[in-house]
Amino acid sequence: MVVEKINSTFNFGFGVYKQHLGEKMKKKLIKSLVGVFAGSLLAAGSAMAWSIDGNLNMAGGWTPLGGTTVSTATGIQFTSARVVAVAGDFDIPGTIEPFITEVTMNDVFFDPYAANNPMWSVGGFEFNLDSLTIGASSVPNQLVLSGTGFISGNGYDPTQAYWTFSGDQSGSSSFAWSNGTTTDDQTAPVPEPATMLLMGTGLAGLAGASRRRSKKNSNK
DSSP states (O other), rough: OOOOOOOEEEEEEEEOOOOOEEEOOOOBBOOSSSSSOOOBBOOOOOOOOOOOOOOEEEEEEEEEEEETTTTSSSEEEEEHHHEEEEEEEEEOOSOOOTTOBBBEEEEEEEETTEEOOOOOEEETTTEEEEEEEEOOOHHHHHHEEEEEEEETTEEEEEEEEEEEEEOSSSSSEEEEEEEOOOOOTTTOOOOHHHHHTTTTTOOOOOOOOOOOOOEEEEEO
């Protein structure tokens, strides 16, 4: 495998939501068979499951694997990563600190796809890649990836998330990455690496797409 070192940066961000999966109330009528007394008993119960709600952005360096250009690469190696912004459930003072906390990231292999989980871990949270698709692009030397996975940790339920990736080679290579929750009617936008180059620093802030699902209650 050929590894080409390229001075490059990336910005990684995602948003997730907290979901009340519901509270169920059950009523059970118990009738006495003794005398003429009829009694009833209401048994109440509830069950809750919480998914993660918040945003976490990362930035760092990367290099393509298995090829001499981004368009011929078969994988991505992250050379460094730090948290640059936190919100919601990820805002844990003393544990996840912007511009201080380092992120552990594993390589991503997409051609062919090979799981290398967790893809990243930080502050007790981790993201596991579940599927990966190589997309088409009209831009020369641009790599487009998309897929789904799960974010979990710190006592929260695993939260399903979508993610998109776009990377090209123009001078020094750059790419953008975004994550968000999976919904039936929502598609994650593919961020353009050119945005990073326009900013001069090679970094583009990504707004992690997020959506809060409404709480559903049912009484029986």
